[in-house]
Amino acid sequence: MATIGILIETEDGNVKDTNFGVLTAARSQGDGTIVALMLDGSADGAKAVLEKYGANKVVQVSAAGGDLSTSPDLKARALAAAIDNYSLDALLGMASAQGRDIFARLAASMDLPLASDCMAVDLAAKTVKKSHFSGKTFATVKMSGPVVLCALRPNAIEAVEAPADAAVESFAAPVEDPCLVKVVDVKKEAADTVDLTEAGVIVTGGRPIASADNYKILAECARLLGGTIGASRAAVDAGFAPHAMQVGQTGKTVSPRLYIGCGLSGSVQHFAGMKTSKVIVAFNTDKDAPIFEKCDYGFVGDLFDIVPVLTEVLKEKR
Amino acid sequence: MQIYVCAKHVPDTAANIKVVGENGFDDAGCKFIANxxxxxxxxxxxxxxxxxxxxxxxxxxGKAAAAATIRAAMAMGAHRGILVTIANQFLDSQTTARALAAAIQQDGKPDIIFTGKGAVDSEGFQTLYRLAAAMELPVVNEINRLEIADGKATVGHEIGGGAREVLEVALPCVLGTTKGLNEPRYPKFPDIMKAKKKPIKEMTLADLGVSLDGAQSELVKLEKVPERTGAKMLGGDVRQAMEELVRILKEEEKVI
Incomplete structure (x- = not known):
């Protein structure tokens, strides 16, 4: 029976909803023990939500030799110690900006195989299915190390409740900070924004949005859907949106349950970043736009006419 | 400053990838670019x-053809190149990192090693971390801000949810770059001509004493991500279409 660790991500101390799909991925590997590892936030506070999705143990990890929040390498060392301490066969987590970084540090320091941005994992076969060629192909990768490290694409696996009873404990890893990299400041630029890569719904504006200010129209619609807004490369290059909002090959790869593209042509590079979305809706003034060949629902028209009406309908039908 | 840049030769981002056999692709049939x-x-x-x-x-x-990516970097201003030739497009990240580390250590003493935040073909997002570990250097990825002073780099990167992190790291170090850091220049014709005369040293993994035995991951299958077959187009005026869309998303797709 496998013992599977999950690296839990928190935001402002709360467990992010996107962790639950990772727990479901671990639960679906058969009857194993699931150990949820927390480097921040509170294990006591997280117990209730984590056991709902099948965690058997919730561990508050700390490092004897320093402050985890200021040293990514210390985090990696503490996780390595936790892998040993709990004899984990695998560690799963999220391929978010932070997850990708910590998993890569861990893999490098322990010389273990790592697959990042995975859509599925099979621990018995030690294989993962992951994005390759920027979302144009899926690769099946076989891993042969003693411990499998796998960072899953947020929202790639739908969370299913699987109630368990979890014990809470703490683990002080006997590790020192190598003092290689030091976090000196964290700036929160936009408050209350749902992270693009983890959003369940994304409303994206292409170049026709024509100004940064016009994204407000999309933002209101996205807010009603509980989602966030994105931008195409053309819109970012034109200065209408920051790069952090860019979806596509040189931006973020997203996999929301609903993706609404407004004024997007449907380039190969853009689709590389969002084609694993569950449902794709597109609005474009050009009835021959390539995006209509590759999405689920389309409507021909100007986004400035359409989106406010969609927002209105959503308000009425809430 | 002695600066090394690790660059990868990858299929053009606009290229359509044709899968060949179980785990190969038609690399002769697509254009390659610098990552x-x-x-x-x-x-x-x-x-x-x-x-x-x-x-x-x-x-x-990379394969011998990867010299084109070194030439492209030279046209942008790089002085020399080192090409470690391999037989296939894909080499596991552990072996790649060992090869890069050995090639750099054999060549000189880096102040900084730069590379992109990841390669757009294999999307492993880990080689630079393994390179840093092999050379016992600090590493920060996805940087879009950089200041260097007093033997120290201060770097910035996005950590998601609209938050930015600022980190300090001592030189020498490995830094992974992403969009926003700068605007890569378009080489002018004379620079492209000059680049042709700059030296590239070729070597093999064996020359560097790197074996393939350390690989712990293997690409066993490659498949196209399924494409959708065309949208269901909504009819009527805007109001009717949006009412129908919201109904579909709620009742049929159950996504809102």
Whole structure:
């Protein structure tokens, strides 16, 4: 029976909803023990939500030799110690900006195989299915190390409740900070924004949005859907949106349950970043736009006419 | 400053990938380019050397054709190239990192090693971390801000949810670059001609004493991500279409 660790991500101390799909991925590997590892936030506070999705143990990890929040390498060392301490066969987590970084540090320091941005994992076969060629192909990768490290694409696996009873404990890893990299400041630029890569719904504006200010129209619609807004490369290059909002090959790869593209042509590079979305809706003034060949629902028209009406309908039908 | 840039030769981002056999692709049938994220690495290295003096050396692990990516970096201003030739497009990240580390250590003493935040073909997002571990250097990835002073780099990167992190790291170090750090230059014709005369040293994994035995991951299957077959187009006026869309998303797709 496998013992599977999950690296839990928190935001402002709360467990992010996107962790639950990772727990479901671990639960679906058969009857194993699931150990949820927390480097921040509170294990006591997280117990209730984590056991709902099948965690058997919730561990508050700390490092004897320093402050985890200021040293990514210390985090990696503490996780390595936790892998040993709990004899984990695998560690799963999220391929978010932070997850990708910590998993890569861990893999490098322990010389273990790592697959990042995975859509599925099979621990018995030690294989993962992951994005390759920027979302144009899926690769099946076989891993042969003693411990499998796998960072899953947020929202790639739908969370299913699987109630368990979890014990809470703490683990002080006997590790020192190598003092290689030091976090000196964290700036929160936009408050209350749902992270693009983890959003369940994304409303994206292409170049026709024509100004940064016009994204407000999309933002209101996205807010009603509980989602966030994105931008195409053309819109970012034109200065209408920051790069952090860019979806596509040189931006973020997203996999929301609903993706609404407004004024997007449907380039190969853009689709590389969002084609694993569950449902794709597109609005474009050009009835021959390539995006209509590759999405689920389309409507021909100007986004400035359409989106406010969609927002209105959503308000009425809430 | 002695700056090394690790760059990868990858299929063009606009190329359609044709899968061949179980785990191969038709590389003769698609155009190759320098990995887009590596262009920010080259640009940053060249700017630093223009300002402080020194040398930019491009290191690539790839098939013989990957020399084109080294030439492209040279046209942007890199001085020399090292090409570690391998037989296939894909080499596991552990072996790649060992090869890069050995090639750099054999060549000189880096002040900074730049590379793109990841390669757009294999999307492993880990080689630079393994390179840093092999050379016992600090590493920060996805940087879009950089200041260098007093033997120290201060870097910024996005950590998601609209938050930015600022980190300090001592030189020498490995830095992964992403969009926003700079605007990679378009080489002019004379620079492209000059690049043809710059030296590229070729070597093999065996020359570097790197074996393939350390690989712990293997690409066993490649398949196209299924494409949708065309949208269901909504009819009527805007109001009717949006009412129908919301109904579908709620009742049929159950996504809202």
């Amino acid at each position: 887009p994220y590596d262009e920010y690495a080259v640009e940053q290295a060249v700017q630093l050397v223009e300002k402080n003096g020194g040398e930019v050396v491009v290191v690539t692990v």
